[in-house]
Amino acid sequence: MLRTEEILSTIQMLHAEHLDVRTVTLALNVDDCAASGMDAVCRKLRQKILTRSGRLVEVCDRIGGKYGIPVTNKRLAISPVSHILAGHGHAAAVAVAKALDSAAEACKVDLVGGFTALVHKGITAADAVVMNSLPEVLSTTVRVCASVNVASRKAGINMDAVAQMGGIILRIAEATAEQKGFGCAKLVVFANIPEDNPFMAGAYMGAGEGDAAVNIGVSGPGVVGSALRRRLQIGGRLTLNDLAEEIKITSFRVTRVGELIGREVAAELGVPFGIVDLSLAPTPAVGDSVGEIIKTLGIERIGAPGSTAALAMLNDAVKKGGAFASSSVGGLSGAFIPVSEDAALAAAVADGDLVLEKLEAMTAVCSVGLDMIAIPGDTPAETVAAIIADEMAIGVMNDKTTGVRLIPVPGAKAGDKVEFGGLFGSASVIDIRCKGASSGFVGFGGRIPAPIQSLGN
Amino acid sequence: MTTRFPHAYVVNVLSNDHPGIVASVGKAVEALGGNIDACSETVLGGYFSLVMIVSLPKSTEPAALVKAIEASGDSVAAYQVLARCFEAERAAQPAQPPERFVITAFGADKPGILLKFSQYLAGKDINIVDLYGNRQGSDFVLISQVEIPPRWDIAMLQTDLDELARAEGFTVRLQHENIFVATNQLRLSLSRSEPTAQSRGIDGLTD
Numbered sequence: 001m002l003r004t005e006e007i008l009s010t011i012q013m014l015h016a017e018h019l020d021v022r023t024v025t026l027a028l029n030v031d032d033c034a035a036s037g038m039d040a041v042c043r044k045l046r047q048k049i050l051t052r053s054g055r056l057v058e059v060c061d062r063i064g065g066k067y068g069i070p071v072t073n074k075r076l077a078i079s080p081v082s083h084i085l086a087g088h089g090h091a092a093a094v095a096v097a098k099a100l101d102s103a104a105e106a107c108k109v110d111l112v113g114g115f116t117a118l119v120h121k122g123i124t125a126a127d128a129v130v131m132n133s134l135p136e137v138l139s140t141t142v143r144v145c146a147s148v149n150v151a152s153r154k155a156g157i158n159m160d161a162v163a164q165m166g167g168i169i170l171r172i173a174e175a176t177a178e179q180k181g182f183g184c185a186k187l188v189v190f191a192n193i194p195e196d197n198p199f200m201a202g203a204y205m206g207a208g209e210g211d212a213a214v215n216i217g218v219s220g221p222g223v224v225g226s227a228l229r230r231r232l233q234i235g236g237r238l239t240l241n242d243l244a245e246e247i248k249i250t251s252f253r254v255t256r257v258g259e260l261i262g263r264e265v266a267a268e269l270g271v272p273f274g275i276v277d278l279s280l281a282p283t284p285a286v287g288d289s290v291g292e293i294i295k296t297l298g299i300e301r302i303g304a305p306g307s308t309a310a311l312a313m314l315n316d317a318v319k320k321g322g323a324f325a326s327s328s329v330g331g332l333s334g335a336f337i338p339v340s341e342d343a344a345l346a347a348a349v350a351d352g353d354l355v356l357e358k359l360e361a362m363t364a365v366c367s368v369g370l371d372m373i374a375i376p377g378d379t380p381a382e383t384v385a386a387i388i389a390d391e392m393a394i395g396v397m398n399d400k401t402t403g404v405r406l407i408p409v410p411g412a413k414a415g416d417k418v419e420f421g422g423l424f425g426s427a428s429v430i431d432i433r434c435k436g437a438s439s440g441f442v443g444f445g446g447r448i449p450a451p452i453q454s455l456g457n
Numbered sequence: 458m459t460t461r462f463p464h465a466y467v468v469n470v471l472s473n474d475h476p477g478i479v480a481s482v483g484k485a486v487e488a489l490g491g492n493i494d495a496c497s498e499t500v501l502g503g504y505f506s507l508v509m510i511v512s513l514p515k516s517t518e519p520a521a522l523v524k525a526i527e528a529s530g531d532s533v534a535a536y537q538v539l540a541r542c543f544e545a546e547r548a549a550q551p552a553q554p555p556e557r558f559v560i561t562a563f564g565a566d567k568p569g570i571l572l573k574f575s576q577y578l579a580g581k582d583i584n585i586v587d588l589y590g591n592r593q594g595s596d597f598v599l600i601s602q603v604e605i606p607p608r609w610d611i612a613m614l615q616t617d618l619d620e621l622a623r624a625e626g627f628t629v630r631l632q633h634e635n636i637f638v639a640t641n642q643l644r645l646s647l648s649r650s651e652p653t654a655q656s657r658g659i660d661g662l663t664d
Binding site for chain 2: 006
């Protein structure tokens with residue numbers, strides 16, 4: 001029999017603190033949709049997606065209803081599109097993207113990831129097609145999300161790819177100038193891309209992951225924040241150990257929710273259960289902020305000294321709670337700092353408290369990277385590339401995943417406020433110091449070799 | 458369950474709560490040569506209630522058992538006791554026990570809430586297997602664990618309960634118990650096909 005306190009504390013977490021399953025992502029391997037004719041590829045892709053994903057939304061809603069926990073987003077992730085574009089050209093890439101977009105719409109999923117190229121050591125012809133098609137793809141489709149892996153522990157950093165991505169990001173922003181460059185919000189550049197990440201925009205179906213899998217993303221910065229505030233209100237002399245423990249326990253409970261729902265959805269769909277990704281993924285909604293947690297931990301202004309340490313503690317406690325809750329933890333699993341999706345982080349940037357350099361430091365101790373950051377529209381391509389290179393270096397040298405999702409806002413300068421609209425509210429354009437001073441370094445090209453730590457065989 | 462002795466009775470003891478009640482009841486049972494085969498106690502608002510299965514080597518009238526236990530109280534009418542014959546087959550669990558759900562309700566208290574709520578459940582053959590209710594200020598909280606026959610569609614029950622709650626001015630939720638198990642207990646959530654210690658009857662009272 002369940003005890004009263006157990007029931008009440010779960011109700012508190014689910015309903016007062018708005019815990020939800022942030023995403024159920026159905027990952028599908030679509031390599032078998034390859035064909036020599038572009039139309040055949042599109043047809044096979046659409047058919048496969050509709051057949052395998054047709055019931056996803058209905059199953060998620062039913063199981064969410066049984067437990068009283070909404071599944072906020074239902075998404076798809078495919079194996080790298082570069083595989084089925086082998087031997088094809090630009091027109092095929094755009095056609096495939098449109099097919100993905102319309103198939104996702106037919107299944108009522110809001111995003112489909114996997115428009116992906118893995119180029120950490122070299123760029124194939126198909127990879128080049130994918131990368132160069134991004135401006136058109138991301139400006140003419142709604143649901144397609146893209147990712148490019150330009151670095152890995154074993155391969156080092158592909159600086160040719162990094163340089164190209166600098167230019168491509170600017171071209172995507174130009175192509176979506178009417179949405180203030182927001183097409184760039186659908187692209188992540190990675191080091192050590194995770195193969196089972198359920199969150200967008202970086203979700204894709206990795207090699208060796210089988211035919212299909214259900215990967216769950218749970219979130220809940222609001223839940224963690226509330227748990228901390230409640231603990232602090234109870235009073236007594238608390239140390240950082242105590243606060244880390246509180247975060248860990250809360251993360252355990254949140255992950256258990258994801259695992260429970262994920263396993264049932266997978267069973268109903270007849271698809272293997274993949275992983276639970278417990279990541280504190282903020283949204284602009286009030287209370288759903290990682291930045292607020294950092295303030296609750298006693299950093300009055302985010303970006304002040306101590307921000308990195310506080311975030312490190314938070315990220316680690318989240319991972320530990322998640323690891324105990326499930327044997328199938330994967331994806332990113334940690335704390336995200338997507339600036340324009342987190343009200344407190346966005347405000348800190350707008351106030352000038354949180355600068356790019358501090359964000360970069362923070363990425364060394366948390367899960368994602370330089371994420372959802374609006375930058376001046378006139379930032380040179382080499383500087384964008386160099387920002388990417390810095391972030392990739394952090395990932396490669398520390399054997400972790402890092403990513404870059406920058407949004408150059410055409411016509412905007414540092415300090416300008418930009419309205420993206422809809423769920424994404426507004427953002428402040430961050431200042432980039434020493435613009436234009438990196439072109440020599442980026443111009444060399446080639447590869448930054450894999451670090452000595454990678455020689456582990 | 459099998460009782461220690463062949464003649465078994467189910468007994469209920471109501472008393473003001475204080476230390477020593479179980480000891481004195483136990484002494485009374487011992488004096489009759491009997492065994493307490495199972496027991497469960499609740500304290501509510503300063504009052505003590507005990508339900509137990511008692512078995513005796515010799516058959517006796519339930520009324521006599523009641524008298525013997527009441528006499529063990531330390532003053533007249535300190536214990537109010539009820540007893541009836543225990544029918545062993547009542548403890549048997551069905552091969553496939555119904556799934557358990559939790560229904561929680563919160564809101565401004567007024568007379569009739571529990572009545573309407575329980576009448577609705579009775580109308581659907583939904584058995585309440587555990588119930589907790591309390592007033593907090595002028596609000597109430599009600600938590601019930603229920604067994605829902607598989608023929609019902611949960612979404613429809615949720616809609617019915619939402620309407621009932623809206624009409625009466627409170628919030629209600631119906632959720633499968635697994636969500637509470639998963640977030641509070643260090644064991645795997647139970648699937649339909651797995652029998653559990655709990656569902657095997659009153660042996661598993663500790664959870």
